[in-house]
Amino acid sequence: MSVKKVVLAYSGGLDTSIILKWLRETYQCEVVTFTADIGQGEELEPARVKAQQMGVKEIYIEDLKEEFVRDYVFPMFRANTIYEGEYLLGTSIARPLIAKRLVEIAKKTNADAISHGATGKGNDQVRFEMGAYALLPDVKIIAPWRIWDLTSREKLMQYAEAHAIPVDFKKGKKSPYSMDANLLHISYEGGVLEDPWSEPEEDMWRWSVSPQAAPDSPTEIELTYAKGDVVAIDGKPMTPAQVLAHLNKVAGANGIGRADIVENRYVGMKSRGAYETPGGTVLLKAHRAIESLTLDREVAHLKDDLMPRYASLIYNGYWWSPERHMLQTMIDASQATVNGIVRLKLYKGNVSVCGRKSETDSLFDASIATFEDDAGAYNQKDAEGFIKLNALRMRIAAKRKHR
Numbered sequence: 001m002s003v004k005k006v007v008l009a010y011s012g013g014l015d016t017s018i019i020l021k022w023l024r025e026t027y028q029c030e031v032v033t034f035t036a037d038i039g040q041g042e043e044l045e046p047a048r049v050k051a052q053q054m055g056v057k058e059i060y061i062e063d064l065k066e067e068f069v070r071d072y073v074f075p076m077f078r079a080n081t082i083y084e085g086e087y088l089l090g091t092s093i094a095r096p097l098i099a100k101r102l103v104e105i106a107k108k109t110n111a112d113a114i115s116h117g118a119t120g121k122g123n124d125q126v127r128f129e130m131g132a133y134a135l136l137p138d139v140k141i142i143a144p145w146r147i148w149d150l151t152s153r154e155k156l157m158q159y160a161e162a163h164a165i166p167v168d169f170k171k172g173k174k175s176p177y178s179m180d181a182n183l184l185h186i187s188y189e190g191g192v193l194e195d196p197w198s199e200p201e202e203d204m205w206r207w208s209v210s211p212q213a214a215p216d217s218p219t220e221i222e223l224t225y226a227k228g229d230v231v232a233i234d235g236k237p238m239t240p241a242q243v244l245a246h247l248n249k250v251a252g253a254n255g256i257g258r259a260d261i262v263e264n265r266y267v268g269m270k271s272r273g274a275y276e277t278p279g280g281t282v283l284l285k286a287h288r289a290i291e292s293l294t295l296d297r298e299v300a301h302l303k304d305d306l307m308p309r310y311a312s313l314i315y316n317g318y319w320w321s322p323e324r325h326m327l328q329t330m331i332d333a334s335q336a337t338v339n340g341i342v343r344l345k346l347y348k349g350n351v352s353v354c355g356r357k358s359e360t361d362s363l364f365d366a367s368i369a370t371f372e373d374d375a376g377a378y379n380q381k382d383a384e385g386f387i388k389l390n391a392l393r394m395r396i397a398a399k400r401k402h403r
Contacts, residue, residue, distance in 0.1 A: 001142075003113045004029055006032065007113070010047060014156060014160065017050060018159055021163050022144055032109050035061045038094055069183060069184075075331075076089065077283050078331050079331045081311045086261050093319075099130075100135060102128070114132060125145075186207060193273065193274060196272045207252040211350075214254045218347035222343050222344075229335075230243045250278075254346040258276055286344060290356055293356050299334050309327070
């Protein structure tokens with residue numbers, strides 16, 4: 001492969017710093033670095049300094065938090081998305097945005113390739129590359145973990161030492177977990193988690209207290225919805241990123257959002273991971289609550305039928321596919337009436353809905369639903385014919401059986 005300039009998704013950590021050097025050595029090319037701030041909670045200027053020290057001339061460090069939540073996280077939560085019943089897709093949903101910026105920077109800098117640090121065993125390689133090909137069909141992609149022979153941490157350290165690459169931790173010290181963080185979640189893999197029988201260590205968790213250590217009195221909050229998105233908390237208007245950051249803080253303080261999952265990766269293997277998604281856990285519960293009041297029954301049920309397919313598209317890297325766009329158009333259209341307020345209690349790992357209202361779009365009619373005298377709003381005699389007509393096929397089948 002002939003390559004003159006590569007855009008590298010660069011964190012400034014050991015792996016991507018080695019990749020930076022390896023790309024130059026292997027392809028004799030110029031490397032452009034791209035570092036995205038999507039709320040991982042780390043200072044990103046050290047990545048700039050390290051790239052400069054390694055002689056990089058074009059360095060992109062971008063604050064994408066608002067775009068991430070507004071254009072990726074919120075649209076996903078409009079669908080009440082959850083993968084395999086538990087995973088709120090915190091890593092999956094960040095990859096389409098990074099892929100998009102990689103190819104945009106490649107166009108801007110006239111690069112002829114992009115590169116990433118995802119391994120050949122995981123889902124992220126699929127997500128990055130599927131997104132890149134969807135947006136720039138002829139892009140060249142370099143995935144070093146599928147090419148090089150630096151297949152162990154020891155070999156990586158030897159390479160770093162041989163090429164004077166700065167290492168941010170003491171030689172020989174190994175982090176017990178592989179972690180990935182953004183404004184929606186933190187994921188943890190490796191270490192004791194590689195044994196599905198082993199319980200995560202309590203000091204592993206970064207954003208949440210244990211439910212046992214959470215306050216003994218609940219925290220009550222109100223979320224205001226407009227067209228399916230939270231626009232205010234406790235009456236205070238907030239941007240999408242502010243909403244998620246605030247919910248992470250208040251939910252994490254109440255022991256909410258921990259998950260320990262064995263999931264099915266797209267590449268075929270099962271993988272055990274732990275996830276912290278405090279704000280996302282609240283968003284899922286609250287969104288279903290406001291939809292229960294404002295969505296037509298069949299619209300709500302159709303959304304529920306399609307959600308697992310939508311979740312798989314995101315998990316497997318098909319965010320930029322035509323079928324995801326089609327589903328998103330339908331989902332977004334359903335949200336026109338999802339307006340109102342949800343009141344929640346957060347208590348020791350639990351999110352409880354204790355109220356929901358919509359002044360403009362509620363489909364709940366107390367005069368019909370009441371157990372008291374409905375003053376003729378609903379004719380209960382109508383139910384007899386309704387039941388008989390719906391039971392007709394079963395009555396016919398039963399008669400045939402008894403003949």
